[in-house]
Amino acid sequence: MDFGWTEEQRLWRRAVRDFAQKEITPRVREMDTTERIPPEIVKGMAEMGLLAPLVGEEYGGGGIDWTLATIAAEELGRADISLAVPVLYLVEAAWGFIFDQYGTPxxxxxxxxxxxxxxxxxxxxxxxxAGGSDILGACRTRAMRDGDQWVFNGEKTFISGVRESLEWGGLHLMLARTEPDPAAGHRAFTFFAVPLKGTSGISSTFFEDMGRMGISTGGFALEDVRLPAHHQVGEFNRGFYHAMEGFSAARTLIGATCVGAAQAVLELGMDHIRQREAFGRPIASFEGIQFPLADLYTELEGVRLTTYKAAWTMDQKYQHQATTHYDIALVAAMVKLRAPVLGFEIMNQVADWFGAMAYTKECPVEMGMRGIRSYSIGAEGTTNVMRIIIARELLGKEFLPTAYTQQS
Ligand SMILES: Cc1cc2nc3c(=O)[nH]c(=O)nc-3n(C[C@H](O)[C@H](O)[C@H](O)COP(=O)(O)OP(=O)(O)OC[C@H]3O[C@@H](n4cnc5c(N)ncnc54)[C@H](O)[C@@H]3O)c2cc1C
Structure with missing residues (x-):
């Protein structure tokens, strides 16, 4: 047991923090207004090795491990409490890793x-x-093989990065049904890499989001979309398992991002309560202010430790081939259950400390509250779905309600 950081981890945190605080933090309100991540930030992230950082160095990736990736996620959350840049980072980190593992050369x-x-x-x-929680029941998008091509029909919605994919180019890893027989359960889906830009038969939609405005959320319909066979990612009818693997990875990084953003807001709040006076004293000297700070900081530290346990568990699996999928599913779900909710509670408390100022856009806390709510509402799995996973891992699959006994 060792709660210390290695020299490499310390230097990496310092480098990411220096970059993020200098290049990203001053532009967070701008991103919230323009609804774009500035190209200079994306370029800077590329130079820092922060885009798809877990993919092999032969593709320009940093080839870093999960602990380093989690440190970076925490620092990016700390730098951009709106969470737009962290979303770009963590989606590409987690799903880039899955694509690197299972995509065709x-x-x-x-x-x-x-x-x-x-x-x-x-x-x-x-x-x-038809829904995101019940993928098994709701995934109607079909992929049919036709010679050396796949043909797709269906629709995906509430998808991060649709605009970015259309403007920059790129891929979305998409789950599609490849086995019509409902008895096939979770062995009925395959993963495919779908380029939205320039692909005939794709039409897109966009949502006007509540937060994390710098990165888009949208959807796309597929009408007789044809892609070559090598766009299949991973094994035929094993897409559900590949997706679950990616979700555990993403949830670990989400935990770190929410911890970083909550820490940043808590520090902002502490600066404020030390300076703001009422009844002739700094408000930090009132117990009504101090006690919630003590409680929330204690909880935040607990979630931070669980997050790094998840990162460590990922490293045991992928660096040392030591643990099973289920160890990761459990700890990643615990992190994803608690980090966004606690982060929101912390921001809500700090908003109280700022008084009326918190209700204006001169105070950044409102951006944090709008952004972090995306992760308790549902992005990469809702809080109730996390509870279902945790209970399944604790009690065993035999206690799952019959509606999802077939889910992994
Ligand atoms: C900002 C944002 C970005 C997103 N980005 C992506 C993306 O990039 N790619 C992608 O594929 N999806 C993305 N999503 C979608 C996300 O994965 C889904 O929102 C999530 O899976 C929940 O699905 P749903 O919204 O259809 O809610 P539903 O599945 O309809 O659930 C509605 C409510 O019912 C609850 N519920 C459902 N089943 C049960 C049960 N058995 N027991 C108890 N409660 C239950 C849920 O917890 C939830 O509170 C994003 C969502 C958001 C908000």
């Missing part, structure tokens, strides 16, 4: 170097209009 050679240079986007598309 020709497609990886075509796309991954562009992703790591910031010239293409890489995202995930599982959610459909």
């Amino acid at each position: 020709e497609l990886k050679e075509e796309y991954l170097p562009k992703v790591t240079r910031g010239e293409a986007f890489l995202g995930i598309a599982t959610t459909e209009p």
Whole structure:
């Protein structure tokens, strides 16, 4: 047991923090207004090795481990509490890793170097209009084999990075049904890499989001879309498992990002309560202010430790081939259950400390509250879905309600 950081980890945190605080933090309000991540930030992230950082160095990736990736996620959350830049980072980190593991060599050679240079986007598309929690029941998008091509029909919605993918180019890893028989359960889906830009038969939609405005959320419909066979990612009818693997990875990084953003807001709040006076004293000297600070900081530290346990567990699996999928699913779900909710609680508390100022856009806390809410509402799995996973891992699959006994 060792709670210390290695020299490499310390230097990496310092480098990411220096970059992020200097290049990203001053532009967070601008991103919230323009609804774009400035190209200079994307370029800077590429130069720092922060785009798809877990992919192999042959594709321009940093080849870093999960602990380093999690440190970077925490620092990016700390720098951009709106979470737009962290979303770009973590979606590409987690799903880039899955694509690197399971994508075909020709497609990886075509796309991954562009992703790591910031010239293409890489995202995930599982959610459909019929719902995101029950992928098994709701995934109606069909993929049919026709010679050396796949033909797709269906629709994906609430997908991060649709605009970025259309403007920059890139891929979304998309889950599609490849086995019509409902008895096939979760062995009925395959993963595919779908380029939205320039692909005939794709039409897109966009949502006007509540937060994390710098990165888009949209959807796309597929009408007789044809892609070559090498766009299949991973094994036939094993897409559900590949998706679950990616979700555990993403949830770990989401935990770190929410911890970083909550820490930043808490520090902002502490600066404020030390200076703001009422009844002739700094408000930090009132117990009504101090006690919630003590409680929230204690909880934040607990979630931070669990997050780094998730990163460590990922490293045990992928660097040392030591643990099973289920160890990761459990700890990643615990992190994803608690980090966004606690982060929001912290921001909500700090908003109280700022008084009326918190209700204006002169105070950044409102951007944080709008951004972090995306992760408790549902992005990469809702809080109730995290509870279902945790209970399943604790009690065993035999106690799952019959509606999802077939889910992994
Ligand atoms: C900002 C944002 C970005 C997103 N980006 C992506 C993306 O890039 N790619 C992608 O594929 N998806 C993305 N999503 C979609 C996300 O994965 C889904 O929102 C999520 O899976 C939930 O699906 P849903 O919204 O259809 O809610 P539903 O599945 O309809 O759930 C509605 C409510 O019912 C609850 N519920 C459902 N089943 C149960 C149950 N058995 N027990 C108890 N409660 C239950 C849920 O917890 C939730 O509170 C994004 C979402 C958001 C908000």
